[in-house]
Amino acid sequence: MSFDAPDDRGYMESHEWALNDDGTVRVGISDFAQDELGDVVFVEVPDVGDDVTKGEEFGVIESIKAVSDLYAPVSGEVTAVNEALFDAPELVNDDPFGEGWMLEIAAADEGELDDLMSAAEYREQVE
Amino acid sequence: MPRRRPPLYAVHDERDASFTDFGGWEMPVEFDSIRTEHEAVREEAGVFDVSHMGEVTVTGPDATALTQRLVTNDVAALDPGDSQYAAITDEDGAILDDTVVYRLPDDGGRLPAVGGDPSPADADGPTYLFVPNAGHDAEAVDRWTSHRDEWGLDATVTNRTESFGMFAVQGPEAAGLVDDAAADPVTDLSRFEARWVTVAGVDCWVARTGYTGEDGFELIVPWDDAETVWAALDCQPCGLGARDTLRIEAGFLLSGQDFDPAENPRTPYEAGIGFTVKLDTEFVGRDALAAQQEAGVDERFVGLTLTERGVPRHGYEITDPDGEAIGTVTSGTMSPTLDEPIGLGYVPVEYDEPGTEIRVVVRDRPKEARISDTPFIQ
Numbered sequence: 001m002s003f004d005a006p007d008d009r010g011y012m013e014s015h016e017w018a019l020n021d022d023g024t025v026r027v028g029i030s031d032f033a034q035d036e037l038g039d040v041v042f043v044e045v046p047d048v049g050d051d052v053t054k055g056e057e058f059g060v061i062e063s064i065k066a067v068s069d070l071y072a073p074v075s076g077e078v079t080a081v082n083e084a085l086f087d088a089p090e091l092v093n094d095d096p097f098g099e100g101w102m103l104e105i106a107a108a109d110e111g112e113l114d115d116l117m118s119a120a121e122y123r124e125q126v127e
Numbered sequence: 128m129p130r131r132r133p134p135l136y137a138v139h140d141e142r143d144a145s146f147t148d149f150g151g152w153e154m155p156v157e158f159d160s161i162r163t164e165h166e167a168v169r170e171e172a173g174v175f176d177v178s179h180m181g182e183v184t185v186t187g188p189d190a191t192a193l194t195q196r197l198v199t200n201d202v203a204a205l206d207p208g209d210s211q212y213a214a215i216t217d218e219d220g221a222i223l224d225d226t227v228v229y230r231l232p233d234d235g236g237r238l239p240a241v242g243g244d245p246s247p248a249d250a251d252g253p254t255y256l257f258v259p260n261a262g263h264d265a266e267a268v269d270r271w272t273s274h275r276d277e278w279g280l281d282a283t284v285t286n287r288t289e290s291f292g293m294f295a296v297q298g299p300e301a302a303g304l305v306d307d308a309a310a311d312p313v314t315d316l317s318r319f320e321a322r323w324v325t326v327a328g329v330d331c332w333v334a335r336t337g338y339t340g341e342d343g344f345e346l347i348v349p350w351d352d353a354e355t356v357w358a359a360l361d362c363q364p365c366g367l368g369a370r371d372t373l374r375i376e377a378g379f380l381l382s383g384q385d386f387d388p389a390e391n392p393r394t395p396y397e398a399g400i401g402f403t404v405k406l407d408t409e410f411v412g413r414d415a416l417a418a419q420q421e422a423g424v425d426e427r428f429v430g431l432t433l434t435e436r437g438v439p440r441h442g443y444e445i446t447d448p449d450g451e452a453i454g455t456v457t458s459g460t461m462s463p464t465l466d467e468p469i470g471l472g473y474v475p476v477e478y479d480e481p482g483t484e485i486r487v488v489v490r491d492r493p494k495e496a497r498i499s500d501t502p503f504i505q
Contacts, residue, residue, distance in 0.1 A: 038157060038160055038161055038368070039160050039161055039162040039463075041438060041461035042436065042437065042438050042461065042468075044436075044437075044490075060490065062438050062461075064161045064162065064368065064372060064460055064461055064463070065156070065157070065161060065368050067438075067440065086436065
């Protein structure tokens, strides 16, 4: 099976993606991850204003069958969370790289994003 | 120990099912999505491969006496073609396993000989077929044979788990679907009634039973003909993931999770299946259960619903509103039918009234919840 992995963003081994827009980093999980999890029923993310640390847990995603931690791709302050997921967590399944995004972080150091995998490297990991 | 595979493993693999280990069996957990499969069963029909369930036959002059002494229900009350849900308990009344006991037709049915054991058709006396949970077949056979020998009874106990596959067709359209595939009508079968029926040219033991809260049938089919019967049951294939969400909505127990003789020993009265206990029969655990029925239980199996966001899961603590620990969630999920977080677990009897406010501790945070009636769906 092949999975989408847009080239415009970086990826973590733990399957989060990070899309940088001038220091504001939008975060979600990959198409592969949502497929592995199955029907997503709950997403727990921090509040706007909270700080997250690169490589550490920032939240939890639950599908009907499993619970998984979510890891921050970059350190910084949370500037937005996707409140649509509170009522419609299935957006993560339907559109993991678009409407299913989870939060935005004002990156403390954009250089941290250099550690992420490229789309090509990530595709190699999951295929 | 290598994992056992159902007769249709290759067929499911070809269909891109994902698999999980269940009681030592490699079983399909999901074909399309749990939600899709769950909804098919609630609204139309779905078919489950449950070949991980055991099949054990007991036959001979003392088959009734032996089985009667090892399960809580009244086996002697079964007429040929009847079945009953029962618990297998230890001396303390704790549930070792739960099972359905079928009485086959008195000619021994159409069961072939297995190993050195004769076909029940050649045996003298009634034949029972009971269905232990996944991975419990060998211990059930050991329990039956060791008690037979200890009590000097005349019965042949045969493990036929790898002679038969088992499918469950469940949902409002299940009856029509099985009826269409069968050579003779099946819709006249009452709940817990069963008979041999030819399905797609194959002799199957067809019972009006199931584990989803829906109408439906369970078919016990010869291992080598499993693919023919499966192909004739043309509806949404469902995995153990949907089976779990469906049975939680129905408030049904899962062996090894909602009760476990080692980790969480529970009696039938605590687990809400006191109706399977017939105290006027003699069985292992009877005296302990009689005493508990007299004294009453301290804790009871209940449903619960979270009224805050979150999902209750096996092992999460239940507290009272002040944070005092009162119990543990044994099963939980986000109900696909109700779109609400629901769970099952044990609480002290003073908290068991539906509507009672409790808390479920989800990742160190107490979430508001209340005790609910089961089944969660009507």
